[in-house]
Amino acid sequence: xxxxxxxxxxxxxxxxxxxxxxxxxxxxxxxxxxxxxxxxxxxxxxxxxxxxxxxxxxxxxxxxxxxxxxxxxxxxxxxxxxxxxxxxxxxxxxxxxxxxxxxxxxxxxxxxxxxxxxxxxxxxxxxxxxxxxxxxxxxxxxxxxxxxxxxxxxxxxxxxxxxxxxxxxxxxxxxxxxxxxxxxxxxxxxxxxxxxxxxxxxxxxxxxxxxxxxxxxxxxxxxxxxxxxxxxxxxxxxxxxxxxxxxxxxxxxxxxxxxxxxxxxxxxxxxxxxxxxxxxxxxxxxxxxxxxxxxxxxxxxxxxxxxxxxxxxxxxxxxxxxxxxxxxxxxxxxxxxxxxxxxxxxxxxxxxxxxxxxxxxxxxxxxxxxxxxxxxxxxxxxxxxxxxxxxxxxxxxxxxxxxxxxxxx
Amino acid sequence: xxxxxxxxxxxxxxxxxxxxxxxxxxxxxxxxxxxxxxxxxxxxxxxxxxxxxxxxxxxxxxxxxxxxxxxxxxxxxxxxxxxxxxxxxxxxxxxxxxxxxxxxxxxxxxxxxxxxxxxxxxxxxxxxxxxxxxxxxxxxxxxxxxxxxxxxxxxxxxxxxxxxxxxxxxxxxxxxxxxxxxxxxxxxxxxxxxxxxxxxxxxxxxxxxxxxxxxxxxxxxxxxxxxxxxxxxxxxxxxxxxxxxxxxxxxxxxxxxxxxxxxxxxxxxxxxxxxxxxxxxxxxxxxxxxxxxxxxxxxxxxxxxxxxxxxxxxxxxxxxxxxxxxxxxxxxxxxxxxxxxxxxxxxxxxxxxxxxxxxxxxxxxxxxxxxxxxxxxxxxxxxxxxxxxxxxxxxxxxxxxxxxxxxxx
Numbered sequence: 001x002x003x004x005x006x007x008x009x010x011x012x013x014x015x016x017x018x019x020x021x022x023x024x025x026x027x028x029x030x031x032x033x034x035x036x037x038x039x040x041x042x043x044x045x046x047x048x049x050x051x052x053x054x055x056x057x058x059x060x061x062x063x064x065x066x067x068x069x070x071x072x073x074x075x076x077x078x079x080x081x082x083x084x085x086x087x088x089x090x091x092x093x094x095x096x097x098x099x100x101x102x103x104x105x106x107x108x109x110x111x112x113x114x115x116x117x118x119x120x121x122x123x124x125x126x127x128x129x130x131x132x133x134x135x136x137x138x139x140x141x142x143x144x145x146x147x148x149x150x151x152x153x154x155x156x157x158x159x160x161x162x163x164x165x166x167x168x169x170x171x172x173x174x175x176x177x178x179x180x181x182x183x184x185x186x187x188x189x190x191x192x193x194x195x196x197x198x199x200x201x202x203x204x205x206x207x208x209x210x211x212x213x214x215x216x217x218x219x220x221x222x223x224x225x226x227x228x229x230x231x232x233x234x235x236x237x238x239x240x241x242x243x244x245x246x247x248x249x250x251x252x253x254x255x256x257x258x259x260x261x262x263x264x265x266x267x268x269x270x271x272x273x274x275x276x277x278x279x280x281x282x283x284x285x286x287x288x289x290x291x292x293x294x295x296x297x298x299x300x301x302x303x304x305x306x307x308x309x310x311x312x313x314x315x316x317x318x319x320x321x322x323x324x325x326x327x328x329x330x331x332x333x334x335x336x337x338x339x340x341x342x343x344x345x346x347x348x349x350x351x352x353x354x355x356x357x358x359x360x361x362x363x364x365x366x367x368x369x370x371x372x373x374x375x376x377x378x379x380x381x382x383x384x385x386x387x388x389x390x391x392x393x394x395x396x397x398x399x400x401x402x403x404x405x406x407x408x409x
Numbered sequence: 410x411x412x413x414x415x416x417x418x419x420x421x422x423x424x425x426x427x428x429x430x431x432x433x434x435x436x437x438x439x440x441x442x443x444x445x446x447x448x449x450x451x452x453x454x455x456x457x458x459x460x461x462x463x464x465x466x467x468x469x470x471x472x473x474x475x476x477x478x479x480x481x482x483x484x485x486x487x488x489x490x491x492x493x494x495x496x497x498x499x500x501x502x503x504x505x506x507x508x509x510x511x512x513x514x515x516x517x518x519x520x521x522x523x524x525x526x527x528x529x530x531x532x533x534x535x536x537x538x539x540x541x542x543x544x545x546x547x548x549x550x551x552x553x554x555x556x557x558x559x560x561x562x563x564x565x566x567x568x569x570x571x572x573x574x575x576x577x578x579x580x581x582x583x584x585x586x587x588x589x590x591x592x593x594x595x596x597x598x599x600x601x602x603x604x605x606x607x608x609x610x611x612x613x614x615x616x617x618x619x620x621x622x623x624x625x626x627x628x629x630x631x632x633x634x635x636x637x638x639x640x641x642x643x644x645x646x647x648x649x650x651x652x653x654x655x656x657x658x659x660x661x662x663x664x665x666x667x668x669x670x671x672x673x674x675x676x677x678x679x680x681x682x683x684x685x686x687x688x689x690x691x692x693x694x695x696x697x698x699x700x701x702x703x704x705x706x707x708x709x710x711x712x713x714x715x716x717x718x719x720x721x722x723x724x725x726x727x728x729x730x731x732x733x734x735x736x737x738x739x740x741x742x743x744x745x746x747x748x749x750x751x752x753x754x755x756x757x758x759x760x761x762x763x764x765x766x767x768x769x770x771x772x773x774x775x776x777x778x779x780x781x782x783x784x785x786x787x788x789x790x791x792x793x794x795x796x797x798x799x800x801x802x803x804x805x806x807x808x809x810x811x812x813x814x815x816x817x818x
Contacts, residue, residue, distance in 0.1 A: 014582075014583050014586050042588075043586075043587070043588040046588065047588060072582075073579055073582055073583070074579075074582035074583050074585065074586055075586045078585075078586050078587070078588060079586040079587060080587065080588065081587070162807055162808070165807070165808050166713050166808045166809055167707060167711070169808055169809065169811070170482055170483075170707070170710040170711055170712060170713070170809075171706060171707070171710060173423075173481075173482055173483035173710060173811060173813075174423050174482070174483050174706050174709065174710035175706075176483065176487075177419075177423050177452075177483055177484045177487050177488040178452070178487070178488060178489065178490070179451075179452040179455065179456060179487060179489065184706075202806070202807065202808065203808065204806060204808070205813060205816075206805075206810070206811075206813060206816050207816075208806075291706075293703075293705045293706060293707070294702075294703065294705075295707075296702045296703075297580060297583050297584075297593075297700075297702060298576060298579070298580070298702070298704075298707070300583065301579040301580060301582060301583035302576070302579055303579060304575050304579070304713075304714055305713055305714070307807070384806065384807065387807035387808070388807045389807070390801075390804060392799075392801075395799060396615075397611070397613060397793065398571055398574070398611065398716070398793065398796035398797045398798070399571070399574050399575045399578055399611065399612065399613070399796070400575055400578065400579075401615070402578070402582060402615075404582075404614060404615060407614075407615050407616075
């Protein structure tokens with residue numbers, strides 16, 4: 001095994017589970033690389049280029065801090081949405097990064113992130129192949145979007161799905177109180193992959209019936225005439241209707257609903273997202289009471305409602321990343337596979353990063369019904385295990401307690 | 410004590426604690442009125458007029474149902490936003506109501522609701538004074554808005570405040586990850602009273618510093634020039650800024666930031682959109698990355714994050730309502746007073762409904778700083794006890810379990 005130090009960094013949008021993975025990588029590195037130091041890179045590759053790295057042992061060697069980190073949302077080390085440049089400018093950036101690696105004797109780089117971050121890993125690996133160096137580059141997955149390939153589900157998705165299912169159930173309860181016809185349109189994240197909207201199907205009542213009456217994903221062309229038809233069909237048996245839409249729902253021509261020049265009944269142009277547009281059109285065409293709720297960033301940062309399975313698996317994926325590195329692998333991402341049996345099980349492995357970077361895993365066709373407005377049993381069987389169990393956060397002064405980097409500066 | 414039956418109903422916007430109060434009234438009535446039946450009126454006075462009442466004992470005599478009811482959000486009995494009419498039409502409505510009371514031998518009517526519901530109690534009392542009858546009318550407070558007079562704080566407010574404080578903290582954590590200037594504007598409910606926005610001040614970091622950098626209430630004139638000045642001042646020491654605004658923030662001339670479009674049945678403007686307006690102005694004037702988050706109905710229905718103190722007090726207020734009725738009072742609302750000592754305590758009483766109905770308790774001037782953009786210590790001392798403690802909801806299939814009326818039909 002190489003003698004040297006580890007560097008861990010986080011990238012892309014924050015999630016409620018990304019710090020559980022950081023805790024897992026730290027814990028794994030501590031066990032596997034007893035000699036070296038474990039550094040944290042601040043604000044992903046953007047910060048690392050500037051030499052912004054810290055020794056994590058001062059903070060995370062304390063058991064209570066490591067535990068608190070596991071249930072702290074957002075990116076403890078900060079994040080970036082930085083795409084490494086190509087051409088001459090790009091070469092300069094790679095040189096800067098490798099200089100930081102060299103100066104700090106970094107032999108293992110763990111990058112926790114989504115699609116774009118895996119592209120970064122791929123580029124770093126390719127640059128090193130051409131220019132020399134012996135850093136192991138390990139991609140560690142996270143994204144609430146669940147759109148990474150070669151992995152059963154992504155860390156962070158389970159907690160987001162649990163939050164969305166819970167929230168949709170609560171909104172459905174809220175909207176059901178009045179003895180009148182009404183519609184509420186709930187918008188969740190997901191530009192091209194509708195996994196989060198699909199998880200609205202987990203909002204069930206005591207009989208197991210889905211409380212999200214209609215669900216629309218970006219995978220299927222959206223059509224207002226069909227929407228109105230769908231609503232009218234639901235109205236035959238129900239007065240209060242809940243609709244879940246992905247932010248990325250599109251017309252058949254591929255243009256976004258959210259970018260359409262929809263006007264409300266007052267002739268004002270609609271600002272805001274997909275749900276606001278859908279709200280305006282329903283209002284105009286049906287004259288029924290309609291409201292839209294955009295769950296917004298809450299679905300990715302609401303660590304007060306965590307899926308225990310998600311947090312535990314996210315931690316294990318972090319540990320696995322170190323195991324993979326210790327085996328001598330590089331240019332891979334940690335991946336998982338679900339067991340075939342009736343009882344849920346997950347095995348951990350790793351996959352060539354080139355098979356993952358810049359690819360998106362969308363919702364399979366048979367996860368939606370023929371009408372493309374509800375989840376199938378197959379989808380529910382896939383989703384249900386991911387939101388199981390709760391982890392109580394530490395509380396202080398009536399609100400959740402977080403581990404925050406600036407408290408150690 | 411009168412021999413007869415009880416009728417309990419719920420009215421106005423749902424909250425996460427209104428069913429805890431229903432559980433308290435039921436439990437109190439069970440103890441105090443051993444002989445009579447305990448009915449639930451569906452969809453408030455609107456449903457009662459139609460004779461929609463049910464015997465609650467079949468459901469709530471089961472201890473497990475009563476327990477589940479305590480942590481179920483929304484209105485178990487359904488709700489209405491119905492203003493009893495005046496004139497001849499109104500007389501017809503009152504006659505209908507009193508006919509239902511008579512036919513079911515109702516001697517005690519408990520109406521759980523906010524401002525408008527207390528007006529209903531007042532009107533029922535006055536009608537009876539002129540037309541005869543011996544029903545005791547008891548107002549039982551609830552509203553996340555905390556805007557009822559003669560009560561230290563309203564049931565439901567504590568849970569909403571806890572949810573807002575937690576969510577603002579999580580949003581602040583989410584927005585802090587990128588190494589760039591950014592602003593997020595969080596909109597919470599509150600048309601005229603800014604209690605919910607004020608509770609954003611409870612979102613504190615480990616040093617006790619408020620993570621909501623600027624807070625604007627409807628009580629103080631809102632001015633865009635001052636907003637930009639305030640932001641620039643915060644930017645001197647901070648890059649990522651969180652602003653909390655009430656939906657009802659107004660310019661000095663009293664016009665709403667978010668223009669009203671339609672009016673509800675009480676003549677209130679339908680709001681929503683203050684944050685979107687503020688976002689647009691900041692974007693235009695400062696060119697900084699800005700995002701708005703409207704917490705929307707989640708703040709009143711998110712029973713997955715309850716204040717234990719709120720739920721327990723809401724239950725006790727329900728029990729107190731029965732005690733007050735048993736003492737022979739009528740035309741009163743249950744009220745509370747906070748003890749003067751350092752340790753939080755609350756005493757329960759009742760107050761003439763005429764002192765409460767159609768009045769609004771706004772945030773006192775000395776709860777906000779001179780700049781009218783932050784809470785004072787006095788405000789924090791008032792708010793802090795109200796969000797203390799957690800109550801875990803029962804979970805089923807990874808999401809909260811609710812007690813729902815249709816399961817018993």
